Amino acid sequence: MMRSLIDPEHALLASRAVREAARRDGCREAEAVALRSMALAARELGDLEGAEHHLRAAIAMTDIPPERVAQARLSLVTVRTERGHPLQALRVAALAWAYLSPLDQAKLDTQRAVALARLGRLQEAIASCDRALRALVKAPGTLDDRRFLAGGLLNRGLIHSCRGDWDAALRDLTACLEIAKHAGLRHLERLSAANLPFLSVRRGDLAAAFKHYHEAEDTLFGYPERLATMRADFAGALLAAHQPGEARAMLSLAVPDLEASGARVALAEARLRLAQVELLTGDPTRAWQVAEQAAAELSEQQRVSWLPLAREVVLRSRLALGPVTRELVGELVECARELEECDEHGAGAAALRLVAAEAALAVDDRGTAMAQLARLTRNAGPQERRPPAGTRLTRLASEPQARQLARTSPIPVPVRQHALALRSALQEDLAGGLRRRTRRAGRGERVRGGAGGPVAAGPRGAGG
Secondary structure, eight states, X not given: OOHHHHOHHHHHHHHHHHHHHHHHHTOHHHHHHHHHHHHHHHHHTTXXXXXXXXXHHHXXXXXXXXXXXXXXXXXXXXXXXHTTOHHHHHHHHHHXXXXXXXXXXXXXXXXXXXXXXXXXXXXXXXXXXXXXXXXXXXXXXXXXXXXXXXXHHHHHHHHHHHTTOHHHHHHHHHHHHHHHHHHTOHHHHHXXXXXXXXXXXXXXXXXXXXXXXXXXXXXXXTOHHHHHHHHHHHHHHHHHTTOHHHHHHHHHHHHHHHHHHTOHHHHHHHHHHXXXXXXXXXXXXXXXXXXXXXXXXXXXXXXXXXXHHHHHHHHHHHHHHSOOOHHHHHHHHHHHHHHHTSGGGHHHHHHHHHHHHHHHHHTTOHHHHHHHXXXXXXXXXXXXXXXXXXXXXXXXXXXXXHHHHHHHOSSOHHHHHHHHHHHHHHHTTOOHHHHHHHHHHHTTSXXXXXXXXXXXXXXXOOOO
């Protein structure tokens, strides 16, 4: 079991030998433990299907202590999540809970957090990690205890990154890296290092991001599923940093390996990022096709909170291809509302509302346009609402105001300022020229107002 965490190839061979000996001697419990060890080793080597096969064989065994079955289910939670069934993974966790010791329940909580995060239930995922880490810091300190402590920190750090709390994410990942190094847990060292490129981009340090990427690429050589996942997540960060060309290069490397490994959760997210890249680089037809494929996969995985992101790409693609219709405007507004239901998508929802307002003007639907602009400018202060004549768009809010808005509102300052300028023009009946411009956009030119938000999720966490 311990060797599977440090030298998975050797552990796989040793576990098979133990299993054969256990079967000859009729030692059912030893056979169950060997199967779980084989699964952990297979998981580290990127064989998700093999890992699930071994764990299900252990779960199906009779005449073994119930806690051994529960421990196999504990390990199955993350594997099932990564294979595209996070809701089923939570059901597996529920079946295991009652038969585990308090310490193993804490370990299970670190795995439940992964499934919860993939379903978009980030607050529950953070709570699950917090609960687990409080117990694990008091554990005896075996290698397995340290593994789950480091893994819990890693998972919580990645959930923090999904919520945009980069400082908290970096603290947890740094703590994970220190524990993993001290305990000799090379796989967790690799996972921690693989997340540094993502965090560096999101914190605005592109030079450090590529440095960390090349270092992580070397450490993950021989682990194709882990490397592909790291590349797909790095692509998401590059997309958020307005580097679609670099993101496309990463995704072209990642997607085939994710398909081959059966990592369906990571694959669906990678497809969604690829759809966003296709749209940003000027191929709305391809973007539409890839986004619909991603939406089908996300729907199959019951990841409802992700579906509006895929739908947004489809709608923006239709808008780019034209013509603009009242039906399309209504769908843009509805998609923005769906995005608003997830806190981490608030900025993308605001940008889409601005696009909906401009599209509404393209079909002379002034009422819808004003309604969307009103939502984007609802809490604007007096200085914002009535800027001096001749004030540049980028200076509608003072610097202190802009900083305050960024802290207190999910609406990005440029989106709010654009909405203020557009609303002001409409109220003063100066919209004719703008309507002509948006009509041209409806004939095929791109309606401006936002490029679409990147996929919010961060890199992958630790399994059990």
